[in-house]
Amino acid sequence: MRAVAVPAFRATPEVIHVPKPSPGPGEVLVKIEYAALNPFDWQVADGLLDGRAPHVFPLVLGVDFAGRVDVVGPGENRFVVGDAVYGQAGRPPVGTGTYAEYVTMPQDAAIAGVPDGITLRAAAALPTAGMTALQILRTGVALEPGDTLLLVGAAGGVGSALTQLAAARDIRVVAVVRGDERERMRALGAVLSIDSTEQSVPEACGRVVLGGVDAVVDLVSADASSFETYARLMRPGGAALSTRGCAPPGLGVNFHLTASGALLDALAAAAVAGEIHVPVEGEYPLEKVPEALERNRGGGARGKTLFVP
Ligand SMILES: NC(=O)c1ccc[n+]([C@@H]2O[C@H](COP(=O)([O-])OP(=O)(O)OC[C@H]3O[C@@H](n4cnc5c(N)ncnc54)[C@H](OP(=O)(O)O)[C@@H]3O)[C@@H](O)[C@H]2O)c1
Missing domain, CATH: 3.90.180.10 (Medium-chain alcohol dehydrogenases, catalytic domain)
Incomplete structure (x- = not known):
């Protein structure tokens, strides 16, 4: 073959x-x-x-x-x-x-x-991006309806999936992207898009979220100092997570997907319910x-x- x-x-x-x-x-x-x-x-x-x-x-x-x-x-x-x-x-x-x-x-x-x-x-x-998004919401970061999630790298596979699943749970997604992706990210359910090539993310985020975001999910930072820039935007007691192994101890968690048939079944159910369509x-x-x-x-x-x- x-x-x-x-x-x-x-x-x-x-x-x-x-x-x-x-x-x-x-x-x-x-x-x-x-x-x-x-x-x-x-x-x-x-x-x-x-x-x-x-x-x-x-x-x-x-x-x-x-x-x-x-x-x-x-x-x-x-x-x-x-x-x-x-x-x-x-x-x-x-x-x-x-x-x-x-x-x-x-x-x-x-x-x-x-x-x-x-x-x-x-x-x-759906598989990798969707399971990652679902598992992050289930066990990676604790978020309640009305909470704010800063999502860095929101326009890609995991970001698109996580934006939709979070929005379906009434979590307010602030999407950090490169380029003008406002229409696209709004359609996926984000409440705000920040173009990191045009705006300072800390400034733009600070203007709309007082006291810090409830969680940061960083899909792009390739080193600890970049991760830290975003993790500093969370409120005291908030959660920060890296999918790229860049969270230093004490500042956040490094996420590793545990894939399973059960997680895929849950993902398929979310797709049938219209909560996700990557x-x-x-x-x-x-x-x-x-x-x-x-x-x-x-x-x-x-x-x-x-x-x-
Ligand atoms: N640990 C795990 O278990 C696990 C599971 C799944 C994925 N991952 C990792 O997570 C990362 C993301 O996965 P993915 O599937 O979503 O990748 P992807 O589909 O390639 O998307 C990555 C996105 O990040 C954007 N991006 C890159 N640099 C950016 C920046 N500085 N600011 C804002 N956006 C930026 C890219 O668009 P622009 O370049 O246009 O900005 C792209 O939309 C990958 O490194 C992947 O290997 C890890």
């Missing part, structure tokens, strides 16, 4: 042919209809998990997928052939990813059925993965990029 892989860390991804996998006991083989891009994909290609998990090379990239169960492995299984499913393929070894025509998934891993009314295309935009910014053939990954390194995401094998 065709797949996008790197032959070594930091090598340029390329389309190659690899053997089609077959499902073991308790697994399913999914025929992928859509895979979705996450920054995690190029971070893994750069060696993010080197030394922390076993890898196989050529390392097939990609974790998010939506598709249909093609083959059910031996033994009991909660899925049947033809089921519409979506999920995140994150189990070790790293390198059996979803930028491919097929992927195998254990039935008890981060895979769930796609309910009627949600297309596979819409489902493919915008798709483009749909491309697998051959475009290398170019799209390179572009994502430079920022500029406005929702999710999908690939059709």
